[in-house]
Amino acid sequence: MKEELKVVGHNATRLDIVEKVTAAAEYTDDLSFGPNLLHMAVLSSPHAHAKIVSIDTSEAEKLPGVRAVITGKDFPEKFGLYLKDKSIFPVDRVRQVGEQVAGVVATTYEIARNACDLIKVEYELLPEIHDPYDSIKEDAILIHPDLGNYEIEPWLDAQPGTNIAHLRKIRKGDTDKGFEEADVIVEGEYHIPHVAHTCIETHISVSKFSRDGRLTMWNSTQSPHTQRNIMAHSLGIPHKDVRVVAPPIGGGFGGKAGISMEVMAAAGAKACPGHPVKLRWTREEEFYNSSQRTGLRNKVKMGFKKNGKLVALKHQMFWDVGCSAEYGSNVVNATGFSATGPYYIPNVYIDSYACYTNNPVCSAYRGFGYSEFSFGIESTMDKAAKKMGFDPVELRRINAIKEGEGVAYDVPMNPNGLIECIDKVAAEIEWGKEEKSDDPNKIIAKGFASVWKAPAMPANESSSAFIKFSEDGSINVLVSGMDLGQGFLTAMAKIAAEVLGLTLDKVRVELPDTDRNPYEWQTVASHVTWSCGNAVKRAAIDAKNKILDIVQRAHFIDKSQLYLEDNGVKCTTQESFCIPFSDFVITGIQTEHNTWVGGPILGSGMFMPEYTNAMVDPETGLGGHPMVHYTVGAGAV
Structure with missing residues (x-):
């Protein structure tokens, strides 16, 4: 007989709906970082293709309120997801109108913006290519001679x-x-x-380097773990010392799947340790600085x-x-x-x-x-x-x-x-x-x-999930997928609730924080409900098996007769048998000998398509x- 689903497949109110419709959701730009917050602005190239002959930052550095001026000579590293062909700031040439030539960190955005105007750059113009047919001609100028x-x-x-x-x-x-x-x-x-992409929320990042060299970032992103990985490689930092926090996101559509301006914000923060540094694209910058x-x-x-x-x-x-x-x-x-x-x-x-x-x-x-x-x-x-x-x-x-x-x-x-x-x-x-x-x-x-x-997706794309119970029998689901409007948080909550016999009000799905939440590749490719959903299901099954094992050991009832329903454990052969989760998921169950079995219930799960x-x-x-x-x-x- 097919098991009847009680949560999945039934209408439910989105978990994040109240925060969003009442404007209570805190996006990255809404977060408060106190008086130590610094602001960053960038100088963009007016040319599509040119050699950088010289950069003079001396006047910008003298402007009161400026804390740092950054160019390619400070951060010559290349970065990228599949192909490391991007510069944090270019060293020798610019390759598009709007490419960021230098960055300024200052006490206010206005000072940083004014300081950018004081930077003098000498360019030597190069031939431009704007059509792929011209790009592949034998005599075309090479845009990446070092490919x-x-x-x-x-x-x-x-x-x-x-x-x-x-x-x-x-x-x-x-x-x-x-x-x-x-x-x-x-x-x-x-x-x-x-x-x-024209997301309502433009790209934004707030980065902070602690004085012991640890980087924390608050990014509007579809891929917090991917960004952590690229940051660690680009800046030469151990992964354990890079933390990416992902607040609610105001649109992605793929444009926030990789990494772009976030690495510039990190560079600005590295130049000003101890201070959070905010870099936010204007709508104009979003059009030519973003993908x-x-x-x-x-x-x-x-x-x-x-x-x-x-x-x-x-x-x-x-x-x-x-x-x-x-x-x-x-x-x-x-x-x-x-x-x-x-x-x-x-x-x-x-x-x-x-x-x-x-x-x-x-x-x-x-x-x-x-x-x-x-x-x-x-x-x-x-x-x-x-x-x-x-x-x-x-x-x-x-x-x-x-x-x-x-x-x-x-x-x-x-x-x-x-x-x-x-x-x-x-x-x-x-x-x-x-x-x-x-x-x-x-x-x-x-x-x-x-x-x-x-x-x-890459052949080794993977998802993972943690589930932890609290004293009242509620659970926190820890995943690193992002809700871009597709209802991801609610979908994960319903999967966990279905497996564990919980009502939906007992489930909270946490937003990504790479220090706390387990790995997720990216929220792209229409895959995350399937991939991360399977990880959540496996984490819930793991927790369920631990619950059944504890009840079996404490009450000497075979696990085959036990099932989870209505926020507790029931028995098919004893109609009156019901133990609420709140009675034992943290403290365990006391046996007839006054000993205890169990302990805090945790579940973990992972998923990877192993045939690609x-x-x-x-x-x-x-x-x-x-x-x-x-x-x-x-x-x-």
């Missing part, structure tokens, strides 16, 4: 001596033969521009048989990752593995290039590149349907990938239900039925698309299992 010396992840295929930070190739079957055998060939070329959605130019070529079956695809994607590919490189990688769209194609040729330009840095953005390349795939499918006389929906049904068929990198497709999605959406909008507008100046048209998405493998043949993209799971869908307008 070959950067530290990179082993799955990245950087091309030193070029502006290609990463190239993901996929070669399945024989595309030349596939196109020769095709009855119809359709091609298209597309361009998707950069887009800013953007990766731009794309792509070329799609599809070969079809007369019956509508796809037999060959050539898809070349030239991603504009801006002046740093440290996070955007994974967008390029993930989309390379999936650039067929949700269709079975026996012969596939994919090139996905991460192209350096002198545009703003690019990063994760909702959809992680899938919506961008899908525009080209779906537009070409519509062209093919028109050219061959097929209904666009029917052409998608014919080619929809089915369970067991090989994806682009030739791993069998997981169960998906794509055809069912297509049919349901087509029925919902009454596809094929002509709609007429009452306004003679307007028309009503219908469009259809099929899409898929797979989380682009990111290491593939760089020439073919085959030989691994880089994606966890594909989800599919269809949409219409």
Whole structure:
């Protein structure tokens, strides 16, 4: 018999709703740090590409209230998540308009801002590149001449001596033969521009170095543990001496998944030990100093048989990752593995290039590149349907990938239900039925698309959770995922409550603090409810087993007869038996011999998808299992 769920699957009020709708939630900028708080401002480059000939900070240093002026010579280290190609402050050249050339820490933001205006920088202008097509030309100026010396992840295929930070190739079957055998060939070329995340809360960080060298940061971030890791490596600090606290976040959308200005705030704090230092982007700075959605130019070529079956695809994607590919490189990688769209194609040729330009840095953005390349795939499918006389929906049904068929990198497709999605959406909008507008100046048209998405996580991505009981039988759930508005805190509370037989009012989910909360990779890729949820479930099961063990030992009732419900332990064979958690989860249970069994109940759990493998043949993209799971869908307008 299927066990009835009592909490999961039932409506519940969000745990954080009262704080948010009453404006009581304290975001990073709302936190109070007392009179010792210092403020930081940065000097931004007016040029997209230029050598730094000299920097004169002498006048800025003389301004009353200035505590420190920082340039690249003070912090020459490189940093980054997948590819360490970013400078805290540039040493020899700037690579985009807005790149931070120097930072000033002062007693007020106004003084810091005025001091920045007193810094004199001499530049030698260099040729600029703003289009990925220009970036890959043989005679293009190198934006990162030292690319070959950067530290990179082993799955990245950087091309030193070029502006290609990463190239993901996929070669399945024989595309030349596939196109020769095709009855119809359709091609298209597309361009998707950069887009800013425009979170309501701009990037902000408050950093403090204690006088014994310990760094504490309060950041608006999707990835506190990732930021701790990068901070430790970038500044040469042991991980145990870096603490990242993550208050409620005012929007992320992928733009706060990696690390950017936070390392500058840390540099400012290191120059002023004992003082918290606040760095906050203005809305203008947010547009050119923060990461953007990766731009794309792509070329799609599809070969079809007369019956509508796809037999060959050539898809070349030239991603504009801006002046740093440290996070955007994974967008390029993930989309390379999936650039067929949700269709079975026996012969596939994919090139996905991460192209350096002198545009703003690019990063994760909702959809992680899938919506961008899908525009080209779906537009070409519509062209093919028109050219061959097929209904666009029917052409998608014919080619929809089915369970067991090989994806682009030739791993069998997981169960998906794509055809069912297509049919349901087509029925919902009454596809094929002509709609007429009452306004003679307007028309009503219908469009259809099929899409898929797979989380682009590292193969060793993991989550963990702690659960601890208090004297009244309530629990604190410690995780490091972030609630970006998706209801993460409530979801974790419901999972824990379900396993432990608790009512939801007995559960509190704590916000991340890397000193206290266990590891979480990042809150990205639509994965955290699944990944962290499994960790919470396992932590709750761990606590549950300890509870049952204590009751069995104290009351000599077999664990198979015990269950958790209504904030306590009950027995299937003794209707009146009920021990509230508050009676024993801290102090234990006294036995008939006046001895005690038990103690404070703690649960721990971890989760990692153990079947993924990111290491593939760089020439073919085959030989691994880089994606966890594909989800599919269809949409219409």
